[in-house]
Amino acid sequence: MKLCDRLVQCTNRRYGCKAEETSSESEDGSDSSSAVEETTNPCKYVTYECQHILFLSSFQLSISLVFSLYCQFYHLAIVNLGLFLTSIIHWRKPELGLRRTVxxxxxxxxxxxxVFHSLNVNSMSFFICICGAILVFFLYYSGKKLSYNSYSTLCHLLIHTTGNMSALAFYYISKSKLIDHS
Structure with missing residues (x-):
């Protein structure tokens, strides 16, 4: 519950500060509005607290990287390494642009x-990939509907966790199939 409380707190702080700035803008005139525009980065779309939480949650992608290396799925380990690195690079300073697109x-x-690898293994691994994808897309659109507040950060955190858990289940089933047929 501590993480959820922290997310709600960072959202309240974000929108609370915004409300205070708009009330001070109307009292002080145009000088304070130009100062606010200079300090706000239009490409930055999450608060510092949410950025920090998502940056730390990106490190859980290394678990699927290590497990894919353990299971000797080297072609999947390469894309897991790429995803891990791009996620760390993006969530270190999240801004709209090339890093997010990559x-x-x-x-x-x-x-x-x-998905292509699961088609070669068995129907159970394909089913896990598809169920994980459906859950990830549901969480993504739920977070997008919440428009980048603490609840959308929680949805994105669950996206990282869902992708990681479905990959681990997929590797376990694939590895056990390889052991059974060796």
Whole structure:
């Protein structure tokens, strides 16, 4: 519950400060509005607290990287490494632009590589990939509907966790199939 409380607190602080600035703008005139415009970065779309939480949650992607190396799925380890690196680079200082686009493209490429690999393993691994994808898309659109506040940060945190858990289940099933047929 501590994480959820922290997310709600960072949103309240974000919108509370915004309300205070708008009330001071009307009292002070145009001088304070120009100062606010200079300090606000229009490309930055999350608060510092939410950025920090998502940056730390990106490190859980290393678990699927290590497990894919352990299971000797080297082609999947390469895309997991790429996703891990682009996620860390993006969430270190999240801004709209090239880093976010590359991170999202790497996520799509990672998903497609896992789906193509699951088609070669068995129907259970494909089912896990599709169920994980449905849950991730549901969380993504739920977070997008919440428009980048603390609840959307929580949805994105769950996206990282869902992708990671479905990848681990997929690797476990794939590895056990390889052991059974060796």
């Amino acid at each position: 991170d999202m493209l790497m996520t799509l490429m990672n998903f497609l590589m896992h």
